Amino acid sequence: MKQGWVIEECYTDLLEMVVTKSTELIFMNLPVEICIANAKDRPWEPHKYESKKAQDINLEMLISWISQYAERNDTFSQASHKELYEKYTGKKRMHVNNERDT
Numbered sequence: 001m002k003q004g005w006v007i008e009e010c011y012t013d014l015l016e017m018v019v020t021k022s023t024e025l026i027f028m029n030l031p032v033e034i035c036i037a038n039a040k041d042r043p044w045e046p047h048k049y050e051s052k053k054a055q056d057i058n059l060e061m062l063i064s065w066i067s068q069y070a071e072r073n074d075t076f077s078q079a080s081h082k083e084l085y086e087k088y089t090g091k092k093r094m095h096v097n098n099e100r101d102t
Helices: 012-021 032-041 052-056 059-067 078-087
Strands: 024-028 091-095
Touching: 012 078, 024 078, 032 059
Parallel strands: 024 091
Antiparallel strands: none
16 A cells, blocks of 8 residues: 655745655645635635634635735745745646646
8 A cells, every 4th residue: 555645735934844755746826816716615624613604704814815925925925835846856736726637
């Protein structure tokens, strides 16, 4: 049985600590509009919030944060993610929409 792991992460500084051990990098480089739609449509996360209503209290803040993605220059920024992706020499792919691989 092949063993492996998946890291879903937006902190580039943390990814840099493990990227050398990876076999593939997938960059979810979705347009901001799609990310906002995904945030509005996300299911309730019971491990984080006591109810869907409690989760949605943070929705406006989340949308604001998503909207700043291209302008930020921190470890969560599009620039930081692109730099990591471009430097990666292994197998990599970029998704720019919500379509699933089949």
